[in-house]
Amino acid sequence: MKKMRIVVALGGNALGKNLPEQYIAVKETAKAIVDLIEYGHEVIITHGNGPQVGMIDSAMSLFAKEDSVQGKTPLSMCVAMSQAYIGYDMQNALRREMRERAIARPVSTVLTQVRVDRQDEAFLSPSKPIGKFMTKEEADFAREKYGHIFIEDSGRGYRRVVPSPKPLEIIELSVIRSMVEDGDIVVCCGGGGIPVYAVSEHLKGVSAVIDKDYASALLAKELDADMFVILTAVEKVAINYKKENEQYLDTITVAQAKGYMEQGHFQKGSMYEKVDACAQFVSSKNGRVALITELSKAKDGLLGLTGTRIEG
Numbered sequence: 640m641k642k643m644r645i646v647v648a649l650g651g652n653a654l655g656k657n658l659p660e661q662y663i664a665v666k667e668t669a670k671a672i673v674d675l676i677e678y679g680h681e682v683i684i685t686h687g688n689g690p691q692v693g694m695i696d697s698a699m700s701l702f703a704k705e706d707s708v709q710g711k712t713p714l715s716m717c718v719a720m721s722q723a724y725i726g727y728d729m730q731n732a733l734r735r736e737m738r739e740r741a742i743a744r745p746v747s748t749v750l751t752q753v754r755v756d757r758q759d760e761a762f763l764s765p766s767k768p769i770g771k772f773m774t775k776e777e778a779d780f781a782r783e784k785y786g787h788i789f790i791e792d793s794g795r796g797y798r799r800v801v802p803s804p805k806p807l808e809i810i811e812l813s814v815i816r817s818m819v820e821d822g823d824i825v826v827c828c829g830g831g832g833i834p835v836y837a838v839s840e841h842l843k844g845v846s847a848v849i850d851k852d853y854a855s856a857l858l859a860k861e862l863d864a865d866m867f868v869i870l871t872a873v874e875k876v877a878i879n880y881k882k883e884n885e886q887y888l889d890t891i892t893v894a895q896a897k898g899y900m901e902q903g904h905f906q907k908g909s910m911y912e913k914v915d916a917c918a919q920f921v922s923s924k925n926g927r928v929a930l931i932t933e934l935s936k937a938k939d940g941l942l943g944l945t946g947t948r949i950e951g
């Protein structure tokens with residue numbers, strides 16, 4: 640197989656719902672990623688944080704209630720915290736897995752800030768699901784009590800949604816690029832990156848959660864990756880999802896992907912952004928390929944045996 644530069648985006652939902660689950664989940668994830676590294680590919684890892692950033696936000700809100708000196712923790716800070724503890728677990732799991740296979744490569748996590756537009760209309764209509772899945776009653780209660788906004792998420796329950804502005808610029812890009820060129824394994828753009836906007840010469844955090852699929856596609860473009868892989872909870876993308884005539888997709892073109900998006904086959908907040916991000920990456924330069932598959936199928940997906948591939 641040709642040696643490729645691959646950006647691999649891991650789903651926040653595939654990282655477990657709590658610390659013990661995360662420890663186990665990242666071990667499995669590390670195996671899947673080191674399989675790709677073992678083939679000689681250059682791999683850059685990004686990850687989501689939907690469940691985790693919601694958990695941190697809830698914890699910090701409770702803390703603020705107990706200790707009146709503590710103000711509200713902005714979501715940008717919660718994203719930074721999620722990057723740190725997920726990156727910490729991830730880099731150690733990768734290190735361990737590589738050592739076991741006698742691969743000597745440095746691995747580190749880069750706290751990544753991503754610039755957004757403060758005027759992005761996403762601030763007016765929250766769309767990104769975070770935190771745990773709730774029953775309708777729990778969601779109604781939280782809506783009353785905290786003024787949060789909820790949506791029904793792909794038939795799996797109700798989740799709080801927050802603004803999700805488009806990523807415009809990866810602030811730490813040159814550092815990430817240098818590390819990749821040096822042969823390091825880099826975990827970056829966690830949770831879509833810490834959302835910041837420019838105030839004259841400076842950067843200021845903003846309460847939002849950038850979609851990790853869009854941030855990862857931007858990273859893949861900027862690093863001139865050959866392939867963009869999204870590892871999630873489903874083996875393939877479906878049209879007529881969860882309907883009688885559901886059909887799983889193998890290889891589709893960008894034009895087909897756009898057609899299906901327009902016909903409303905992919906739920907916003909979950910699959911829509913993945914397909915859209917892949918289409919953006921693939922159409923940005925000839926020869927670029929994207930793949931969406933389940934975490935445990937990464938290797939088979941790369942060999943073309945499963946997953947949904949999006950090509951030019």
Ligand code: ADP
Nearest residue numbers: 650651652793871872876877880904906909910
């Ligand atoms: P991640 O944490 O990996 O970003 P998401 O939950 O955001 O995962 O998105 C993946 C989920 O999207 C799947 O597990 C599935 O429940 C849902 N989904 C919505 N529409 C589709 C579709 N058309 N085909 C496959 N999965 C879909």
Ligand code: MG
Nearest residue numbers: 687689908909
């Ligand atoms: Mg997601």
